[in-house]
Amino acid sequence: MRPFDLQRPDSLDHAHSLSDGETATLIAGGTNLLDLMKLQVETPERLVAIDRLGMNAIEDTEDGGLRIGALVTNTATANHDRIRADYPVLARAILAGATQQLRNRATTGGNLCQRTRCYYFTNIDQPCNKREPGSGCGAIDGIARLHGVLGTSPQCIATYPGDMAVAMSALDAVVEIEGAADTRRQVPVRDFHCLPGDTPWRDNVLEPGEIITAVILPAPVEGKQIYRKVRERSSYAFALVSVAAVIAMEGDTIARADLAFGGLAHKPWHDPRLAELLVGKVPDAALFDRAADLLLEDAQGYGENDFKIPLARRTLAAVLAEATETTI
Amino acid sequence: MTAHLKQDEPDTENFLDTMKQGVLGKPVSRVEGLAKVTGTAPYAAEYPIENAADGVIVTSTIVRGEVVSIDKASALAMPGVLAIIDDERLTTRAAQGTAGEAPQQGPTQVFFWGQPIAVVVAETFEQARDAAKHLKVEYRAEEGAPLDPSDAEPEEQEDETVDQGDLAQAMSRADHAVDLAITTEGHASAAMEPHAAIAQWEGDKLTVHASLQMLNYNIAELADTLGIAEDRVRLVSRYVGGGFGSKLGVSEEVVAAAIAAEQVGRPVRVVMSRQQVFQCVMRRSETTQRLRLAGDGEGKLYGFGHEALVSNLPGEEFAEPVLQSSHFLYGGANRALKLEVARIHRMTAGSVRAPGEAVGMPALEIAMDVLAEKSGIDPVELRLRNIPDRDPEEDLPFSSHKLAECLKQGAERFGWDSGARSPRHTLDGEWWTGTGMASAARVHNVGEARARVTLKPDGTAEIRSDMTDIGTGTYTILAQLVAEMLGIAVDDVLVQLGDTDFPRGPGSGGSWGAASIGSAAYLACRALRRMLAEKAGTDESELVLRDGAVDGGRSLVELLDGEELSEEGHYEPGDIADSHTASGFGAFFAEVRVNRFTGETRVDRMLGAFGFGRVLNEKTARSQCLGGITWSIGAALTEALHFDPNDGHLVNCDLAEYHVPVNRDVGEVEVLMVEERDPVASPIQAKGIGELGMCGGAGAIANAIYNACGARVLSFPMTPDRVLEVMPE
Numbered sequence A: 001m002r003p004f005d006l007q008r009p010d011s012l013d014h015a016h017s018l019s020d021g022e023t024a025t026l027i028a029g030g031t032n033l034l035d036l037m038k039l040q041v042e043t044p045e046r047l048v049a050i051d052r053l054g055m056n057a058i059e060d061t062e063d064g065g066l067r068i069g070a071l072v073t074n075t076a077t078a079n080h081d082r083i084r085a086d087y088p089v090l091a092r093a094i095l096a097g098a099t100q101q102l103r104n105r106a107t108t109g110g111n112l113c114q115r116t117r118c119y120y121f122t123n124i125d126q127p128c129n130k131r132e133p134g135s136g137c138g139a140i141d142g143i144a145r146l147h148g149v150l151g152t153s154p155q156c157i158a159t160y161p162g163d164m165a166v167a168m169s170a171l172d173a174v175v176e177i178e179g180a181a182d183t184r185r186q187v188p189v190r191d192f193h194c195l196p197g198d199t200p201w202r203d204n205v206l207e208p209g210e211i212i213t214a215v216i217l218p219a220p221v222e223g224k225q226i227y228r229k230v231r232e233r234s235s236y237a238f239a240l241v242s243v244a245a246v247i248a249m250e251g252d253t254i255a256r257a258d259l260a261f262g263g264l265a266h267k268p269w270h271d272p273r274l275a276e277l278l279v280g281k282v283p284d285a286a287l288f289d290r291a292a293d294l295l296l297e298d299a300q301g302y303g304e305n306d307f308k309i310p311l312a313r314r315t316l317a318a319v320l321a322e323a324t325e326t327t328i
Numbered sequence B: 001m002t003a004h005l006k007q008d009e010p011d012t013e014n015f016l017d018t019m020k021q022g023v024l025g026k027p028v029s030r031v032e033g034l035a036k037v038t039g040t041a042p043y044a045a046e047y048p049i050e051n052a053a054d055g056v057i058v059t060s061t062i063v064r065g066e067v068v069s070i071d072k073a074s075a076l077a078m079p080g081v082l083a084i085i086d087d088e089r090l091t092t093r094a095a096q097g098t099a100g101e102a103p104q105q106g107p108t109q110v111f112f113w114g115q116p117i118a119v120v121v122a123e124t125f126e127q128a129r130d131a132a133k134h135l136k137v138e139y140r141a142e143e144g145a146p147l148d149p150s151d152a153e154p155e156e157q158e159d160e161t162v163d164q165g166d167l168a169q170a171m172s173r174a175d176h177a178v179d180l181a182i183t184t185e186g187h188a189s190a191a192m193e194p195h196a197a198i199a200q201w202e203g204d205k206l207t208v209h210a211s212l213q214m215l216n217y218n219i220a221e222l223a224d225t226l227g228i229a230e231d232r233v234r235l236v237s238r239y240v241g242g243g244f245g246s247k248l249g250v251s252e253e254v255v256a257a258a259i260a261a262e263q264v265g266r267p268v269r270v271v272m273s274r275q276q277v278f279q280c281v282m283r284r285s286e287t288t289q290r291l292r293l294a295g296d297g298e299g300k301l302y303g304f305g306h307e308a309l310v311s312n313l314p315g316e317e318f319a320e321p322v323l324q325s326s327h328f329l330y331g332g333a334n335r336a337l338k339l340e341v342a343r344i345h346r347m348t349a350g351s352v353r354a355p356g357e358a359v360g361m362p363a364l365e366i367a368m369d370v371l372a373e374k375s376g377i378d379p380v381e382l383r384l385r386n387i388p389d390r391d392p393e394e395d396l397p398f399s400s401h402k403l404a405e406c407l408k409q410g411a412e413r414f415g416w417d418s419g420a421r422s423p424r425h426t427l428d429g430e431w432w433t434g435t436g437m438a439s440a441a442r443v444h445n446v447g448e449a450r451a452r453v454t455l456k457p458d459g460t461a462e463i464r465s466d467m468t469d470i471g472t473g474t475y476t477i478l479a480q481l482v483a484e485m486l487g488i489a490v491d492d493v494l495v496q497l498g499d500t501d502f503p504r505g506p507g508s509g510g511s512w513g514a515a516s517i518g519s520a521a522y523l524a525c526r527a528l529r530r531m532l533a534e535k536a537g538t539d540e541s542e543l544v545l546r547d548g549a550v551d552g553g554r555s556l557v558e559l560l561d562g563e564e565l566s567e568e569g570h571y572e573p574g575d576i577a578d579s580h581t582a583s584g585f586g587a588f589f590a591e592v593r594v595n596r597f598t599g600e601t602r603v604d605r606m607l608g609a610f611g612f613g614r615v616l617n618e619k620t621a622r623s624q625c626l627g628g629i630t631w632s633i634g635a636a637l638t639e640a641l642h643f644d645p646n647d648g649h650l651v652n653c654d655l656a657e658y659h660v661p662v663n664r665d666v667g668e669v670e671v672l673m674v675e676e677r678d679p680v681a682s683p684i685q686a687k688g689i690g691e692l693g694m695c696g697g698a699g700a701i702a703n704a705i706y707n708a709c710g711a712r713v714l715s716f717p718m719t720p721d722r723v724l725e726v727m728p729e
Ligand SMILES: Cc1cc2nc3c(=O)[nH]c(=O)nc-3n(C[C@H](O)[C@H](O)[C@H](O)COP(=O)(O)OP(=O)(O)OC[C@H]3O[C@@H](n4cnc5c(N)ncnc54)[C@H](O)[C@@H]3O)c2cc1C
Pocket: A025, A026, A027, A028, A029, A030, A031, A032, A033, A034, A035, A050, A070, A096, A097, A098, A099, A102, A105, A106, A107, A108, A109, A110, A111, A112, A113, A114, A115, A161, A162, A163, A164, A206, A210, A211, A212, A213, A236, A237, A238, A239, B656
């Protein structure tokens, strides 16, 4: 680990004045950042600890939704009464991630910004375009078991590894961001993370100096909520594939089908065409197949991760069958 | 004086059974447990040694070639940096278990990506780590190093080859023949405590606090490496946070600390990072195996074939002994066994948790399951029919053999249904459920051992040896054994281990520790009993000691009358090892669920029934079995080392990505101990325990996966993708 300066502002304004996004890095729970600093994947000269900035409440919003402060811990979010009652997909996604100890430290903002688990990204003696632009991608011809099959680029095939954001994407939550000089903006979770394209070093749309202040959940909707995470061991493992679903029926037909996928791409994957296809239809195996066809139309495997394509298909079918109580 | 025994004859006296204190075998809690859970038991890196500098190992970023130069000047200019050491005595691999001599030395020659090439010493750990990461190294790389076993011409391990009768012919006329190719992936020991050492010189005497399993061998390895006499070296490993084979031989950080401490003139601590522990200590080789079984209409084997290809670095003698138990577990007159090694440039392959059987037995037990199905015989029955009377290759008697009892008692306890078996019989929601079983076998080993037992005038005792307790319970069983034989309370025995200033024990490895060091303690105690008997005016065989007194007579304190009695026990394995085949045996039963959509497997229930000689402590023995069964679950479902195809480096080198089972992966586990007195195994009739729990268990899970969902997976670990690949729709 490199020596660094630690600063602990006590107001957002103060924080903005310290965090220029170039030499300073924000630290919240530290469960991701510190690991990467030990490996010298991240070598900030200054750390700006935001633990004194409040932002640790879960509040009702005017339209019946919830505003989850950026520093609310994952444990607090998952245990919150209204989240358990109205947004169970979120509570389940969080509880499917990491371990109790990690969730006690991990925060909303930090979880959204957690970095990929690509083995080559975390090993500074290997090439990686995300860590060191232009050095190449070790994974693409290497071991790509954890890697993406949707929206990849020849520069980077990494995945966003988290669970919480996948549920937030299905719920169409919004990230509240504050930049310097009191500029506030809201970005849907669905647009928050980037695809690697030609800028694989860019994980999300945060600009230098911007701070996530909260995530806003829209008013709850009717329907069944499911988070299904497929993994090799039953806890303490990142998703091979995960599906977050909010699905409602009206009589025999599907009335709502908000779906998001983890483990497949550089971002929680949301494909609006799936809802268009599913809504208004009577659920059956053939329909689920068509949904999977659509989802995976452009999927591309990289050898070690080829299995994710059929696995995503099957997991989607399982989730849709469970949600619509269809036998397949 | 030494009480010495070289065991050439079976010991059927079962002398321990005549002792009266009544503590041996009892589920006594670990005597050092409180110290461990309260953090007061110091592990290697934690010894409060003043003025210690920190060293960090630098590893290579080429596969094969030479270090041409290291830019020491710029690193030395970094804050706190004291030295950059690339001394030619530095070791670049760990020694193999029981080597007793220096492992590969000379850090300028590179044989694998991630090999240690230097050590950076600084005032603080962070300074050393930063400088290590910044060190500029120039290499001359030698291209074309084979990285995958399929790239290299395999070498046959001739001493493993068996060619008895005519297997090909047996296969062609068999009523039921099985011919399968099964693969297993590499494993890491994945002990909790990383490799660590603090070295300090006083004059020309070196003391190293290290985390090692076999001090008796390690001291010789370290002395040889440094080119100094053994009597100038002292190793201390009081507590070891798991070794599982990875700490059998002296490893790179021990040598690095010793050399660094010499050069900077103050104590130096070197702790490997988790990534380094994974990348540069030991791996279990991946294996490609071929199993051939030829059975008659009754399920009796008359042909048995097991071949395996494993890998290691050039020059390493160790070859994963995949066939170890295949040589004797089942009969079959026509036999072909062969072990081959491919020389490749991945990190060293060595002993990892039950080397050999851990991967050989599960493969064999899948083949047996296939044979059972083909011949329409219950899998338990099939195994019962094939237990040989004598070792089928060596034509030797077995020392004792509890496989049949384990199979029968295990099946009964588990509720094994011996009716007709066909896969996909029960779908519970999304989950196929099914059962499977396998035999367990693990060769029994013992090693030369010495221990000194002292009976103090106050009637308490002390036992000393350089034996280690790597978390298995050695402290506790030795306290129980001494207490039992001298008729005193367990709390009145002080056990001092893990210091080469004490008599030399065998070390912990290959599950041989308890039987070996226990025998040395036994011999010492017998000698003390003879002295006491003399004082009491009776014969040792008549001497009954209980609760600190001769039964119905004088107390030990009175008997000793201010005198201290002390004796060293010295146990040596004798000729008996050559005239018998000795092994632990057992049986595994598993019940699993396989998700019909995702192919995820969960182990709901497992039972292991084991016969491994005398149980010295019911609780620690059971814990060993639970650990072994947990390893079985890891080997079956999750554990796999992944190597980069371009430079052979290990990619998943931490506990987040190398998946050992977590609590939730381990369902209900039951252990049935089938007590046994093995007269050949050791004078205390005990055998090895820990590893047996891993020797076949993954096969039971594999067979249960097949029974549940009809997927006959032939590659371990059976991850969801592999299950889905062969799961019928
Ligand atoms: C072994 C292990 C297993 C794990 N398993 C899972 C899993 O299964 N599923 C899962 O989802 N996660 C998993 N995690 C990841 C865990 O969820 C994240 O580490 C955690 O959520 C990060 O939160 P933090 O507050 O600790 O972030 P930090 O480590 O403090 O920060 C992470 C990043 O976010 C930035 N950041 C933090 N707060 C803000 C803010 N308010 N505004 C802007 N940027 C900010 C930081 O600058 C940093 O770049 C695992 C982690 C570990 C170590």
